[in-house]
Amino acid sequence: xxxxxxxxxxxxxxxxxxxxxxxxxxxxxxxxxxxxxxxxxxxxxxxxxxxxxxxxxxxxxxxxxxxxxxxxxxxxxxxxxxxxxxxxxxxxxxxxxxxxxxxxxxxxxxxxxxxxxxxxxxxxxxxxxxxxxxxxxxxxxxxxxxxxxxxxxxxxxxxxxxxxxxxxxxxxxxxxxxxxxxxxxxxxxxxxxxxxxxxxxxxxxxxxxxxxxxxxxxxxxxxxxxxxxxxxxxxxxxxxxxxxxxxxxxxxxxxxxxxxxxxxxxxxxxxxxxxxxxxxxxxxxxxxxxxxxxxxxxxxxxxxxxxxx
Numbered sequence: 096x097x098x099x100x101x102x103x104x105x106x107x108x109x110x111x112x113x114x115x116x117x118x119x120x121x122x123x124x125x126x127x128x129x130x131x132x133x134x135x136x137x138x139x140x141x142x143x144x145x146x147x148x149x150x151x152x153x154x155x156x157x158x159x160x161x162x163x164x165x166x167x168x169x170x171x172x173x174x175x176x177x178x179x180x181x182x183x184x185x186x187x188x189x190x191x192x193x194x195x196x197x198x199x200x201x202x203x204x205x206x207x208x209x210x211x212x213x214x215x216x217x218x219x220x221x222x223x224x225x226x227x228x229x230x231x232x233x234x235x236x237x238x239x240x241x242x243x244x245x246x247x248x249x250x251x252x253x254x255x256x257x258x259x260x261x262x263x264x265x266x267x268x269x270x271x272x273x274x275x276x277x278x279x280x281x282x283x284x285x286x287x288x289x290x291x292x293x294x295x296x297x298x299x300x301x302x303x304x305x306x307x308x309x310x311x312x313x314x315x316x317x318x319x320x321x322x323x324x325x326x327x328x329x330x331x332x333x334x335x336x337x338x339x340x341x342x343x344x345x346x347x348x349x350x351x352x353x354x355x356x357x358x359x360x361x362x363x364x365x366x367x368x369x370x371x372x373x374x375x376x377x378x379x380x381x382x383x384x385x386x387x388x389x390x391x392x393x394x395x396x397x398x399x400x401x402x403x404x
Contacts, residue, residue: 104129105159107191114178121164127175128184129160130167142169189259192238203232203398204260204287205268206253227252229260232398253278262287266385268399271296274382280356283384290362290395293380303349304380308363311340318342322389324397332369337362337393341386357384362392 105125113124131139133156134148149156149166156162167175208227229238238260241252253273263286269278271294282289293301311319319338326333339362346352349361362381367374383392 104132104191107194108184108187111183111187112180114180115175122167122171123161124175126156126160126162127167127172130156131172131176142173145169145172186259189238202265203268203395204238204262204265205230205232205399206256206273207270207399208272227256229256232401254281257281257285260285266290266395268395270294270399276354276356279358279382279384283356288357288384290381290383290385290392290399293382299350300382301380304361304363304382307340307345307348307361308338308380311338318345320387320389322393324393330370334367334369335393335397336365336367337389337396339363339383339387339389339392355382358382359384360387360392362389362396364393364396 108125108128111124111128113120115124130149131142131145133152134145137148139145139148146166146169153162153166156166206227206229227241231238241256253269254277257267257278258281262282265287266289267282267287268290269292271292274291274293274297279289279291293304295301311317316338319340319342322337324335326335339360341360345361346358352358360383362383364379364381366377366379368376379396381392381396385392385395
């Protein structure tokens, strides 16, 4: 991501509108924004912990915040944040994150949907909130989030999220829900590569790719690159094998292969897990705009799995 001239919280959040009645305000809006940002980075999980963090670090905060009326209460933090324009706050937050962290070329950026814990409210018949998030794996940082509409699914917010991200040189990974030609085209237009999981939502393509790798297995994978990783720990053994191919003769047998932007590689990953006498095996298939480098593809896929878990 490109670096902005300043990384100051004060500068990046200065344009967020204050929803409060001016003459009833005791604390500046930037104070109510800056303290939680720092507190969450330090591990705070709720408004009480945010307020406690602010009180413990008040001397430090007073170096750049006025704090004429001291540290806001936990109720004040919660009440004001509930009134902020979420899109305006997200835009300011994203700009600040892009200024602070540089996403380097080749970094894996998984995009995945998750249900927020304890976000449901049965007493008011409110369903749990689902968010689609983009994660900078190397920096261990959420780059952006978009809420999934109650009547929609994960596909709808993915293009919206991609629009606001700077992804040049990155590798974007998506599960089967995001395995769509339009999404692949948007990733390519952003100057990034994609690794998309194939499942039943593209049953015809999935079957074609499965048949091609079955044929490749019969030739001892003569036209494939190969990479394996082995992990041991806590009585568990995990073996992951990845085969990739960019063999031109294969692609005509994948229906509508030419419709996938910059499709260069087909991949198969076999994951075997052994714990005691229990053995489980899972095989997954992928489409990618990357070259046929099995180690690179497997790294991207494993990174996405780690985010899902």
